[in-house]
Amino acid sequence: xxxxxxQTVGRDSIFTRLDFRVKLVMMIALTVIAFVWESPLLQIGLxxxxxxxxxxxxxxxxxxxxxxxxxxxxxLFLLVTMGLFNVAQVRSLLGREELTYLYRxxxxxxxxxxxxxxxxxxxxxxxxxxxxxxxxxVIPLVIFTTDVDHIxxxxxxxxxxxxxxFVFSATLRFFPVxxxxxxxxxxxxxxxxxxxxxMGLLRRARVYARIAVPLILSSLxxxxxxxxxxxxxxxxxxxxRTYLHESTLHTADYLAMAFFVLLVVAAAAxxxxxxxxxxxxxxxxxxx
Amino acid sequence: MSEPLAVVDNVSYQYPHAxxxxxxxxxxxxxxxxxxxxxxxxxxxxxxxxxxxxxxVPQFYGGxxxxxxxxxxxxxxxxxxxxxxxxxxQVLQDPEIQLIATSVENEVAFALExxxxxRAQMRERIAWALDxxxxxxxxSRHPSELSGGQKQRLAIAAxxxxxxxxxxLDEPTAQLDPVGAQEVFATVHELNRELGIAILLxxxxxxxxxxxxxxxxxxxxxRIVTQGTTDEVYSQVDLLRQHHLRPPQxxxxxxxxxxxxxxxRIPVRLxxxxxxxxxxxxxxxxxxxxxxxxxxxxxxxxxxxKDLHHTYPDGTQALKGVSLDIHPGEYVLIxxxxxxxxxxxxxxxxxxxxxxxxxxxVGGEDASARPTSAxxxxxxxxxxxxxxxxxxxxxxxEVAFALHHLGYAEDEVERRVVENLDALGLLPERERHPFALxxxxxxxxxxxxxxxxxxxxxxxxxxxxxxxxxxxxxxLEISRRLHQMGKTIVVITHHLxxxxxxxxxxxxxxxxxxxxxxxxxxxxxxxxxxxxxxxTPPQAVILAQALARHAPGSGADAYPLLTPEEVAACVVGGxx
Numbered sequence: 001x002x003x004x005x006x007q008t009v010g011r012d013s014i015f016t017r018l019d020f021r022v023k024l025v026m027m028i029a030l031t032v033i034a035f036v037w038e039s040p041l042l043q044i045g046l047x048x049x050x051x052x053x054x055x056x057x058x059x060x061x062x063x064x065x066x067x068x069x070x071x072x073x074x075x076l077f078l079l080v081t082m083g084l085f086n087v088a089q090v091r092s093l094l095g096r097e098e099l100t101y102l103y104r105x106x107x108x109x110x111x112x113x114x115x116x117x118x119x120x121x122x123x124x125x126x127x128x129x130x131x132x133x134x135x136x137x138v139i140p141l142v143i144f145t146t147d148v149d150h151i152x153x154x155x156x157x158x159x160x161x162x163x164x165x166f167v168f169s170a171t172l173r174f175f176p177v178x179x180x181x182x183x184x185x186x187x188x189x190x191x192x193x194x195x196x197x198x199m200g201l202l203r204r205a206r207v208y209a210r211i212a213v214p215l216i217l218s219s220l221x222x223x224x225x226x227x228x229x230x231x232x233x234x235x236x237x238x239x240x241r242t243y244l245h246e247s248t249l250h251t252a253d254y255l256a257m258a259f260f261v262l263l264v265v266a267a268a269a270x271x272x273x274x275x276x277x278x279x280x281x282x283x284x285x286x287x288x
Numbered sequence: 289m290s291e292p293l294a295v296v297d298n299v300s301y302q303y304p305h306a307x308x309x310x311x312x313x314x315x316x317x318x319x320x321x322x323x324x325x326x327x328x329x330x331x332x333x334x335x336x337x338x339x340x341x342x343x344x345v346p347q348f349y350g351g352x353x354x355x356x357x358x359x360x361x362x363x364x365x366x367x368x369x370x371x372x373x374x375x376x377x378q379v380l381q382d383p384e385i386q387l388i389a390t391s392v393e394n395e396v397a398f399a400l401e402x403x404x405x406x407r408a409q410m411r412e413r414i415a416w417a418l419d420x421x422x423x424x425x426x427x428s429r430h431p432s433e434l435s436g437g438q439k440q441r442l443a444i445a446a447x448x449x450x451x452x453x454x455x456x457l458d459e460p461t462a463q464l465d466p467v468g469a470q471e472v473f474a475t476v477h478e479l480n481r482e483l484g485i486a487i488l489l490x491x492x493x494x495x496x497x498x499x500x501x502x503x504x505x506x507x508x509x510x511r512i513v514t515q516g517t518t519d520e521v522y523s524q525v526d527l528l529r530q531h532h533l534r535p536p537q538x539x540x541x542x543x544x545x546x547x548x549x550x551x552x553r554i555p556v557r558l559x560x561x562x563x564x565x566x567x568x569x570x571x572x573x574x575x576x577x578x579x580x581x582x583x584x585x586x587x588x589x590x591x592x593x594k595d596l597h598h599t600y601p602d603g604t605q606a607l608k609g610v611s612l613d614i615h616p617g618e619y620v621l622i623x624x625x626x627x628x629x630x631x632x633x634x635x636x637x638x639x640x641x642x643x644x645x646x647x648x649x650v651g652g653e654d655a656s657a658r659p660t661s662a663x664x665x666x667x668x669x670x671x672x673x674x675x676x677x678x679x680x681x682x683x684x685x686e687v688a689f690a691l692h693h694l695g696y697a698e699d700e701v702e703r704r705v706v707e708n709l710d711a712l713g714l715l716p717e718r719e720r721h722p723f724a725l726x727x728x729x730x731x732x733x734x735x736x737x738x739x740x741x742x743x744x745x746x747x748x749x750x751x752x753x754x755x756x757x758x759x760x761x762x763x764l765e766i767s768r769r770l771h772q773m774g775k776t777i778v779v780i781t782h783h784l785x786x787x788x789x790x791x792x793x794x795x796x797x798x799x800x801x802x803x804x805x806x807x808x809x810x811x812x813x814x815x816x817x818x819x820x821x822x823x824t825p826p827q828a829v830i831l832a833q834a835l836a837r838h839a840p841g842s843g844a845d846a847y848p849l850l851t852p853e854e855v856a857a858c859v860v861g862g863x864x
Contacts, residue, residue, distance in 0.1 A: 008390070008430075149394045173388065184676035188734075191638065191669050191677075192690035193741050195661035207693075210679045217723055218675060222385060228344055229386045233399035233446065234373035240404040244397035244411075 008144060011058030015145035019253045020154035022260075023142040029260040033267045034134040038093065038279035040123045043130035050134050054141045067136060075129045082125030083117040090120040093279040124279060148172050153247040163237040170226070174219075181218050185211045290319035293453050293486050294341060294376075299355035300510075301336060301345060310336040312510040314355075318454065318488055323480045325501035325518070326490035329532045330728065330756040333510040334490040338458040341488065342376040343369045360453050373399060377447020379457040381754075383439035383464075387446075392418070392434075393427040395442055396449045403450070417449040420483070421475050436626060437468025441475050448479065455479065457489045461496070462754055465626040465782045467822040469493060473500055492756055494536045495827060498522050498556045506531065522556035532758035537785060537827035537852045544856030558827055565834045573858035579809055579848055583792075588652060589613035590745055590776050591637050591667070596646035598632050598800075606632040608800040609646070616744065619767070619777045621787050621808070624797035625822040630780045633797070634747050638663050651744070665694075668743035672750045674731040675723070683709065683725070684718040687737045694741075708736040712766065728759035735766060745776035752783050764790050784812065785826035788850035796821055809848035828852045835859070 009016065015023070030050065037043055054064065083102070091097060101116040146154075148169045155165035189207060190196060196204055249257075270276035276283055296316040302309045310333045318324050326334050339345040343364035346353040357364040360375040380386050389395040396414045405413070418424045421441040426434065431442060440460050447455055457476065461469035473496045479485045480500075491497055497504065497518065504521040506513045508531045514521060522528070525543040528535045535543070538561035542554040545568075555561045591614040598607040607629045614620055622630045635641045636648045639660045648655040650663055671677060680686040687708055691701040709715045712732045717725060722733050731751065738746065748767060752760035760783070768790055771777045779791060787794075787808065794811035796804040798821035804811055812818070812829050832849035835858060849855050 147390050149390045170388075177384075181676055184671070184673070185679055187640065188671065188677035189679070189689075190640075190660040191664045191671070192693075192737060193661050193664045194690060194693050195659060197659055197661075213681070214676065214679045214723075225380070225382070225385045226388070228339070228348060229380065229388065231344055231348055231369045232342055232373055232378040234370035234402040234450070236370050236402050238402070238404065242401050242404050242407060242410065244394060244401060244407065244414075246407075 008147065009058035013057050013145070015053070015057040015141065017252070018145075018256055019247060019249050020142075020146045020151050021158050021247075021249065022253045022256045023146060024158075025257050026260045027138050027142045029264045030138050031135050032264055033277075034131045036267070036271060037131070037277040038124070038127050039277050039281050039284045040126040040130065040279075041284050042277055043127045043134065047130040047134045047137070050137045050141065054137055057141055057145050059140050059144050063140065064137070067133075071133070071136070078128060079122060079125040080117075082128070083119075083122040084112075084115055086121040086124055087118065090118070090124050090279070093124075094120065127279065143172065150245070150247065153243050153245055156243070157247045161237070162239075162241060166237075174222075177222065178215065178219060182211055182215055185214055290321055292317045293320045293322075294318040294357070294359045294488075296337070296340065296357050297355050299340065299353070299357060301340065301354070302352040303336075303349055304351045306351070308510075310510050311340070314507075314510065314512060316505060316512065316515070318486050320453065321480070321484040321486055323477070323487040323500060323502045324489070325497040325504045326488060326507060327492070327494075327497065327504055327521075327533055328490075328507035328513075330759060331509075331726070332507040332531075334507055335458050336510075337507065338378070338456045338488065338490055340364065341454065341456050342372045342378055343367065344378075370402065373452075374403065374450050375453050377444070377450060377452040377455045379440065379443045379447055379455065379460050381459040381462050383436055383443060386443050387431040387439060390430055391427065392423065392429050392431060392442055395431055396446050399446060399450050413449045413451070417445040420448055420479060421445040435468060436464040437471035440464065440468065440472045444472070444475060444479070448485075452485065454486045454488065457487070457491075459490055459492070461491060461493055465822070466824045467625055469496065470824075476500070492534070494522065494534050495538075495558070498536045498539070499558075506533070519553060519556055523554040525554070532756065534757040538831065540852035541828060541831055541855050544852060545859050558830060561827070561831055562834050565831065565838060568838070568859060580792075580807055583807075585613075585615035585618075587616050589649070590616045590651055591778070592647075592649040593633065593636065594647045594649075596633070596636065596648060597644045598629075598636070598641060599644045606800055607644075610797075610800070610802055612795065612802060612805070614745075614776060614778065616776055617771075617774055619771045619790060619792045620779070621784075621791035621794045622778060622780045622797060623782065623784060623794060623818075623821075623823055624803075625782075627799075628797040628821055629800040630797050631749055632800075634669070634749060634778065634780065637667050637747070638669050664743070665741050666744050668738035668741060668746040670731075670735055670738055670746065670748045670751060672753055674727065674734045677734045677737075678722040678730060681721060682719050683714055683722055683733050683736075686722050686733055687740050689737060690741055704740045704742075708739050711739070711769075712736045728755055728762060731755070731759075731763060732766070735763070739770070743775070745778065746770055747778040747780075749780045750782075751779065752781055752786060760786055782823070784818075784823060785828075788812070788826070788828075796823070809850060812850055813848050826850065828855050831855050832858075 034043065034046055087099065090099065100119040102119055103117040105112050105115050107114045152165045152169045156162055194207065196207060267277065271278065275281040296314055299311050299314045300309050301311040326337065328334050336345055340357050341359055347369055359372060362372060362375065364372060387395055389398055393414050396417050397410055400410045400413055421444050423438060423441055423445060431439060434442060461472050464472065476487055476489060477500045480487045501518050503515065504518050505515040506521060513531065514524065514527065522535050522539045525535050525539060536556050538558055539554050539556040542561065542564060547554065555564050594611050596607050596610045599605050610633060624630050632641060636643060637650055637655060639655050639658060643656060650666055655663055678686060680689055684705055687705045688701050691704055709718055712735060714732055714736055722730055725733065751763045755763065764786060767777050767779060781787065791808050794806060794808050795802055796811060796817055803821060804814055804817045812825055813833065815825055818825050828849060828851050832847045832855050835855065836847040847858065849858060
């Protein structure tokens with residue numbers, strides 16, 4: 001049954017106690033800040049804070065490791081291409097022409113001969129890596145620390161129509177069910193003597209692609225069953241619908257919300273006023 | 289009959305795009321406070337009929353619907369499903385899919401929220417419904433933490449909270465172990481007797497229906513074949529067999545004996561059967577079957593575990609020092625309640641799990657050092673749900689899947705595909721999509737695909753779950769054929785009554801240990817050990833023990849009989 005609850009952390013923390021609306025504000029605030037900042041150092045700091053928070057909230061290390069493993073190839077590709085080719089942008093951001101070359105490709109190489117790998121390009125890549133990582137990790141911090149039923153009541157209080165809130169929660173509920181289904185199919189393939197572990201990437205991808213059909217079929221069957229269940233339980237999007245639990249904001253929630261709003265305001269002021277968060281800004285170590 | 293609550297009047301129904309009618313000219317009345325059992329083979333129309341009571345059929349599915357269904361005065365064609373839901377509670381077969389909330393109390397609250405019940409009343413109703421199904425105290429638990437029986441009781445509570453007049457349950461115990469099934473039947477019985485809620489329950493659990501239902505309706509091909517009291521219907525053994533249904537073993541036994549009750553009728557409940565035996569006092573076969581001599585195995589074991597421990601990441605100790613040898617050519621039944629460790633044990637043979645401690649050997653080799661793909665070529669594993677084991681476009685491709693990947697030559701692949709499909713009666717279906725076949729056939733496709741690897745042993749994990757009696761026997765017949773071909777067979781099942789005639793050796797597990805390892809005649813008569821892991825012996829075993837008690841000068845194990853046929857032969861033989 002572990003997988004059915006993989007989206008729910010077992011630990012009680014400030015994150016599980018905050019209202020979902022507060023966490024939404026937090027998610028938006030951190031995403032906006034990560035999006036605007038270009039400073040690799042600040043991005044690393046922000047990302048480290050989010051990682052720490054997710055771990056404190058009880059999100060399993062193995063989950064973070066999986067996210068990293070999935071993203072790793074993209075990140076490596078990004079760092080290499082940024083280091084090699086992101087020249088014009090970093091020159092314009094730093095306002096100087098000369099860049100620090102860490103390595104130059106031999107001049108006689110076709111097409112890319114003589115192209116240099118710049119420190120500034122690499123650092124800009126680092127900024128993107130941690131920017132996206134922050135955005136990716138803040139989602140489990142918000143979703144995994146909130147009971148799906150509370151998400152619905154909280155969204156409804158935030159004037160999101162019940163039908164929309166329900167679809168959102170149903171999707172979240174469906175995800176682990178699909179994951180279990182996918183695992184059983186992969187297991188069934190191994191039980192047919194398929195040595196997935198010793199296959200090349202391409203062959204493995206082809207084998208995994210076969211999961212799609214039974215997965216879609218079983219999703220269709222399950223969503224139809226779910227619809228029957230909902231109908232039998234008098235499901236309606238009637239505005240007179242009542243709720244067992246009330247979603248109320250307490251002082252701590254208001255304080256936390258105010259903190260994140262102020263954080264965005266402060267970050268904006270520092271960015272536009274002092275250049276903090278800009279690529280090569282005052283808190284960065286890249287000289288302009 | 290009591291005052292009518294639900295009336296089905298001359299209903300015929302055809303699903304969209306279906307070739308034939310699922311229900312035909314069907315008329316049925318359920319009285320207030322009545323407990324009606326619905327029986328019939330797979331495809332008889334039981335689920336369709338169940339869904340017609342709250343308007344899901346035809347309002348959700350569409351299709352062609354004739355006649356009418358009225359529940360508490362509401363016409364199911366005219367009233368929306370949400371209005372009917374106040375009168376009809378529905379419980380489906382799969383406990384997982386029908387629980388949609390993240391806590392027990394939210395699950396019960398969901399329907400009440402939908403009808404806009406004020407919060408204070410909602411709290412009262414939740415407390416009442418959970419109390420009625422004996423789940424008080426679990427309010428804040430996640431439904432996935434509950435046992436199978438508790439989940440179904442929660443589904444019942446969720447329906448019950450609407451204070452319905454009628455509770456419709458569609459095979460609610462099909463996926464439960466005997467304890468869970470017993471919990472559900474006891475709860476439903478209590479709701480019926482104490483709260484007067486009418487029950488319509490579709491099930492293959494003949495012994496339980498005989499015990500609890502007031503009336504039975506036998507459905508086949510969308511029509512009512514017969515209806516009457518449980519005594520009337522279950523005593524028509526020929527008719528039931530004709531429709532591939534299983535009567536309670538007591539009924540079969542006395543049908544073979546020929547009568548039993550003073551009125552000449554066949555008893556269908558165990559206590560009636562036991563009373564009938566008292567009247568047969570003394571008329572017993574002189575020579576009951578002997579226990580088989582202990583079997584010696586000259587060959588080294590094919591499957592072996594020594595002092596195996598397994599602890600799951602959440603800390604659950606599923607196996608606590610299990611040691612076991614299964615020799616080539618054996619047919620072994622592994623039984624025990626859910627959580628006894630059966631599947632955990634078996635999954636080690638395929639290296640689907642890593643032992644926490646201990647040794648697992650397959651054909652003398654350390655299984656932990658071999659990949660699943662290599663072990664699967666020696667040990668075929670037919671897991672529970674066939675649908676998550678099918679991933680090819682045609683039945684033929686499904687069987688050829690592994691062979692292609694293992695690099696067999698095309699003519700060898702063709703030979704094995706044809707041979708295995710033919711052996712399982714699936715050759716005519718070769719070009720069809722596996723999901724286009726009925727569930728019983730889909731299970732056979734999985735078996736054919738696994739047999740194509742020509743494994744030395746085949747493990748069937750709960751192969752009869754969700755199958756009707758005929759479907760279950762089809763699969764067990766396959767296992768028997770494989771056994772006769774010399775393969776080692778291991779079956780995991782709760783349905784002990786299915787296994788005489790197939791299994792030779794029984795391993796009873798409980799709480800991660802082996803409680804008993806004995807030949808089937810001995811194991812099925814060890815009621816104390818079976819009871820310790822909440823297994824219900826077949827009624828024939830209990831009848832045989834009653835026979836033994838009546839026989840002068842013999843112990844309880846003097847008649848190690850297993851089937852109604854054996855018990856009846858013993859009695860008839862004695863009388864002769």
